[in-house]
Amino acid sequence: MNSSQLLGITTLAYLLSAxxxxxxxxxxxxxxxxxxxxxxxxxxxxxxxxxxxxxxxxYQAGIGYAPLSNMYESLVFFAWAIAIFYLGLEWKYKNxxxxxxSMPFACLSMAYASLSPQFGKEIKPLIPALQSNWLIxxxxxxxxxxxxxxxxxxxxxxxxxxxxxxxxAPGSLLASLPELKVxxxxxxxxxxxxxxxLTAGIITGAVWANSAWGTYWSWDPKETWSLITWFVYAATxxxxxxxxxxxxxxxxxxxxxxxxxxxxxxxxxxxxxxLHSYGGGS
Amino acid sequence: MKKTENMVWRFFASVRLAxxxxxxxxxxxxxxxxIPQKNPPExxxxxxxxxxxxxxQMLDVPNMYNxxxxxxxxxxxxxxxxxxxIDRLPNVWKMVVMNNLDTDxxxxxxxxxxxxxxxxxxxxxxxxxxxxxxAKNGWKAQGETxxxxxxxxxxxxxxxxxxxxxxVHLSILVIFAGAIIGSLLGxxxxxxxxxxxxxxxxxxxxxxxxxxxxxxxxCDDFNVSFYADGTTPKEFRSNLSILxxxxxxIDKRSIIVNDPLDYKGIxxxxxxxxxxxxxxxxxxxxxxxxxxxxxxxFGQKISWPEGGIDFGVINQEARSRMGDVNRLKxxxxxxxGDPSIFWMDNNASQTISSPTATYEFEASQVYATGLQxxxxxxxWTVYAGCALMLIxxxxxxxxxxxxxxxxxxREEAADRCRILVCGASSKNKIAxxxxxxxxxxxxxxDSTLQNA
Numbered sequence: 001m002n003s004s005q006l007l008g009i010t011t012l013a014y015l016l017s018a019x020x021x022x023x024x025x026x027x028x029x030x031x032x033x034x035x036x037x038x039x040x041x042x043x044x045x046x047x048x049x050x051x052x053x054x055x056x057x058x059y060q061a062g063i064g065y066a067p068l069s070n071m072y073e074s075l076v077f078f079a080w081a082i083a084i085f086y087l088g089l090e091w092k093y094k095n096x097x098x099x100x101x102s103m104p105f106a107c108l109s110m111a112y113a114s115l116s117p118q119f120g121k122e123i124k125p126l127i128p129a130l131q132s133n134w135l136i137x138x139x140x141x142x143x144x145x146x147x148x149x150x151x152x153x154x155x156x157x158x159x160x161x162x163x164x165x166x167x168x169a170p171g172s173l174l175a176s177l178p179e180l181k182v183x184x185x186x187x188x189x190x191x192x193x194x195x196x197x198l199t200a201g202i203i204t205g206a207v208w209a210n211s212a213w214g215t216y217w218s219w220d221p222k223e224t225w226s227l228i229t230w231f232v233y234a235a236t237x238x239x240x241x242x243x244x245x246x247x248x249x250x251x252x253x254x255x256x257x258x259x260x261x262x263x264x265x266x267x268x269x270x271x272x273x274x275l276h277s278y279g280g281g282s
Numbered sequence: 283m284k285k286t287e288n289m290v291w292r293f294f295a296s297v298r299l300a301x302x303x304x305x306x307x308x309x310x311x312x313x314x315x316x317i318p319q320k321n322p323p324e325x326x327x328x329x330x331x332x333x334x335x336x337x338x339q340m341l342d343v344p345n346m347y348n349x350x351x352x353x354x355x356x357x358x359x360x361x362x363x364x365x366x367x368i369d370r371l372p373n374v375w376k377m378v379v380m381n382n383l384d385t386d387x388x389x390x391x392x393x394x395x396x397x398x399x400x401x402x403x404x405x406x407x408x409x410x411x412x413x414x415x416x417a418k419n420g421w422k423a424q425g426e427t428x429x430x431x432x433x434x435x436x437x438x439x440x441x442x443x444x445x446x447x448x449x450v451h452l453s454i455l456v457i458f459a460g461a462i463i464g465s466l467l468g469x470x471x472x473x474x475x476x477x478x479x480x481x482x483x484x485x486x487x488x489x490x491x492x493x494x495x496x497x498x499x500x501c502d503d504f505n506v507s508f509y510a511d512g513t514t515p516k517e518f519r520s521n522l523s524i525l526x527x528x529x530x531x532i533d534k535r536s537i538i539v540n541d542p543l544d545y546k547g548i549x550x551x552x553x554x555x556x557x558x559x560x561x562x563x564x565x566x567x568x569x570x571x572x573x574x575x576x577x578x579x580f581g582q583k584i585s586w587p588e589g590g591i592d593f594g595v596i597n598q599e600a601r602s603r604m605g606d607v608n609r610l611k612x613x614x615x616x617x618x619g620d621p622s623i624f625w626m627d628n629n630a631s632q633t634i635s636s637p638t639a640t641y642e643f644e645a646s647q648v649y650a651t652g653l654q655x656x657x658x659x660x661x662w663t664v665y666a667g668c669a670l671m672l673i674x675x676x677x678x679x680x681x682x683x684x685x686x687x688x689x690x691x692r693e694e695a696a697d698r699c700r701i702l703v704c705g706a707s708s709k710n711k712i713a714x715x716x717x718x719x720x721x722x723x724x725x726x727x728d729s730t731l732q733n734a
Contacts (some may be wrong), residue, residue: 062510074451128518128539130550185712192679194597199675212540214551214656215470216664217461219347221315229306241447242297255568272315 003057004121006050007076011114013043014079014107021099028176033096037087039151040103043125044083047110054123062124068139072121075113077139081147082106089151093186095178099215101154129160134208142226148194148263149233152187153258159251161184184246188256195233201224221272225264233258294365303359310355314346320488360458363451368373374444382436382685383426394711395718396704399725405690408699409433411670411730412654412688419721421686431438444708446677453671460663468658471494475501476558476650478577480525484655495548495655497526504651505557505629506606513602520563521653547657554652557605561595566642568633577648583613591616595645596623607647614643683708686721 020036023029054067054076067073086102113119162177177183205223210216217223236253239245293299313429317338319323326335329392342349390396401408409425412435416423421437428434471484471493480500483492502521509516517538522547524532537543542551559580566573568591578584583594607628615621619637631644686705693700694698703725707714 049357057419077514125511128515129515131538132540134540196672196675196679199665200672201670206668207665210658210661211542212551213553214542214549216661218318219314224311224315224347228308228311231304231311235304235308238297238300238304243301268315 001053003050003054006046006053007110008114010043010047010050010076010079011107013039013046014103014251017043017082017099018103018107021103023139025097025100025176026173028173036099037090039085040083043106044080044087047076047080047083051080058123061123063123065101065126065131066136067123068136069126069130070124072113072119074139074143074265075109075119078143078146078150079106079109081143082109082150085144085147085151089186089190091180093182097177098155098186101158102151102235103197105150105154113218117154124238126258127214129212132208132212134204136210138201138204138208141197141204145194145197146200148190148197148259149254149261150193152190155183155187155190156251159187160248160255163248163251170173180247184250186192186280187250188246190238191250191254191257192234195230195237198226198230198233202230221268222264225260225268229257229260229264232260238273242268291365291369294361294371296362297366297658299358299362302498303355303362304527305358307355310346310352313343315324317343319345319347320345323732329349356458361456363454367448367451367512371448374448377683378441378444382438382687383424384601385433385434385436385687387432387434389702390687390702393687393706395705395706395715396702397722397725399703400693400696400698401699401730402698405431405433405692405699408690408701409435409688410731411728412690412701412725415724415728416686416688417722419556419724421721423688430691432689432691434690436685438683438685440681443677443681443685444683446674446679446681448616449674450671450678453667453674456667456670457664460665460667463660463663464658465660468656468660471655472553472653473655474556474574474650474652475499477501477504477562477648479650481639495686497524497531497545499545499550499653501522501651504649506555506649507713508601518555520552520653543661547659549656549658551654551656553654556650556652557607558648558650559605560648561610561645562648563593564642564644565589565593566644568640589616591641592621599625610645610647612643612645614641616641680710682714684708684714684717686718 017036017040020032020039024032024036049196051067055065058065068077069225073205083106086099086106089102090096091099097104158177159180160172162180178186202223206216207227209218209223232253235256236245236250239253240250291664304639321344323339323344326338329335330338338344341351344353357596406427413423413425416435416437421439423435423437425433425435470487472487473481473484475481478501480498482493482495482498485491486493494680502523504518504520506518508514509518519536521534521536522543523530523531523534524543532545532591535543537550537552539552542549544550561578561580563578564573565576565586574586574589576584576586578595580595580711581599583592585592591614593612593614595610596613598607599609600606601608603620609625609627611621611623611625612632613621615632616636616639618639622634622636624632624634626643626645629646633640634643635643684705684707686703689701689702689704691700703717703722705721706716
């Protein structure tokens with residue numbers, strides 16, 4: 001058993017988990033609930049084991065680094081962070097419909113990592129700039145934030161779907177979604193959580209850049225886009241805290257913010273050039 | 283006049299302006315990620331055409347994050363932060379330090395969370411019981427007896443958490459201050475130092491303006507090592523020495539990427555290297571133990587008369603386009619028998635036998651180390667701002683100012699006391715609802731309060 005196999009199984013398990021949660025929502029198959037949670041928890045554990053094994057393999061290969069250093073590894077960690085964040089959410093809100101709007105992100109992230117021919121999956125040695133403990137702190141803080149934003153955007157989509165047809169009869173598909181007030185509350189809390197981690201991610205990145213290059217901020221595209229994302233969420237939180245925005249507007253902003261996250265994470269690496277090219281495919 | 287002043291103040295204190303500046307900063311920042319920054323003017327003419335390039339130069343687009351208009355936006359953002367804070371902080375401060383025992387009983391009746399009880403007994407005794415119940419739930423109460431004979435108890439948690447959001451605002455200003463200190467009093471520069479050489483001058487990044495260090499930095503030695511694949515660099519390592527007034531202050535300190543050397547506020551970062559056309563050679567006569575070092579150019583015959591030896595590097599094999607030598611071909615003669623001609627690895631040694639003697643021949647390519655040199659006295663201010671921001675965000679998001687009051691009034695007509703328990707939270711109402719419910723539960727189950 002090697003880490004690639006474990007992570008391959010993880011992909012399938014997240015796919016199953018996402019399908020189950022969607023089935024619970026679409027077919028109102030509440031009986032599947034516990035099964036879905038168990039599958040998700042197992043998928044998460046396999047994901048964890050996969051990351052741990054890959055870490056160990058890198059030591060066996062004489063390279064020895066935390067598996068958080070390229071696009072493939074970051075996607076695997078992204079899925080991991082989404083899964084644990086979602087499990088926490090399910091535990092807190094005791095609602096499995098949320099899974100139909102969260103776990104597909106974990107599944108997509110793993111599927112993209114596993115299936116895209118663009119990313120090398122082999123464990124490659126780490127160039128000198130990446131040999132730093134700040135790597136671990138930076139990647140973990142960023143991706144915990146990204147995971148929260150992914151879930152927030154899922155909740156935003158859920159809100160917009162539910163809000164589109166408010167006059168659905170009781171017992172209908174949309175009636176099974178949580179109340180708008182509850183979704184709004186989840187979106188808000190998730191955004192707040194993500195914002196704190198994104199801030200920490202930007203700061204750890206700046207400290208690392210300073211220890212490697214002597215400049216904590218150089219306006220390279222990755223840094224700038226992380227700041228743009230930060231501005232978008234900062235504006236969202238201000239609109240809510242001080243102008244009382246809520247509902248549809250915040251739901252849309254949660255989706256917009258996540259698009260900015262995706263561009264920061266993915267778009268910058270493949271569409272723009274800059275210092276931060278480690279996450280690239282090659 | 284007063285009115286205009288007031289309007290200007292309102293404008294700068296408004297959240298609308300905050301939203302505007304955040305979104306305009308976000309939008310304009312995109313420009314610099316799409317249009318490559320800090321390239322020479324010809325680049326923009328070629329890529330975008332004469333007219334567009336001219337417009338770019340006019341608006342400072344090639345260096346937009348330092349342009350007058352982008353700095354103005356940051357300034358607008360800062361003024362907004364400052365004015366908004368000055369505008370709101372006094373009221374918030376009042377909330378933090380206010381004496382809540384002065385709260386008007388009328389307002390207590392309208393608190394978002396409240397519960398009423400009735401009990402027999404006099405107000406003083408009931409106040410004592412209520413104080414005990416509050417303490418049991420972690421609420422340390424202060425009390426006051428009103429002139430009317432009623433009494434009021436008050437307790438609060440984390441009043442200062444209301445200041446969290448202002449800590450975040452302040453942190454942004456602290457970070458800006460750190461950045462300004464760095465740009466006024468610091469510099470970013472670079473220098474290439476060949477092995478064995480020293481310099482007391484570095485060159486400013488971008489302008490190449492010479493900057494005297496006030497001391498000398500010497501590169502004793504540089505090494506690059508590769509992973510087993512032969513092409514991925516594993517480590518760049520320079521040994522640097524610092525000399526000042528003829529004295530060696532720091533002797534051969536190793537620096538690698540992510541582990542720089544700091545002296546007198548100037549930091550030297552390992553950033554690049556350049557292979558040079560030459561080799562460091564050490565020859566040892568194994569029998570006599572005579573040993574000599576040379577730094578020799580490529581393709582030239584070198585004589586060492588004391589050792590009776592002529593030698594040279596006559597060919598080399600590069601590892602990469604940069605010109606890193608992987609192997610070198612050596613010509614060596616001590617005048618006895620045929621000269622030795624052999625290939626050897628860079629950074630290795632080779633034993634040479636002639637009819638009369640044996641030699642150890644060590645060779646490594648000469649490198650120049652590329653250092654980034656930075657002086658930034660503002661960096662700790664920036665870090666302090668970052669720490670303040672994280673703490674402030676945590677406080678602003680997750681801690682709330684929670685207050686509870688217990689108001690006890692004697693109702694003579696019914697021969698009992700009315701007890702009003704009420705509370706409010708600055709945020710996170712749902713969590714407070716639970717905390718308040720637990721308190722009310724305690725009051726409900728207290729036997730002495732159930733006798734009315």
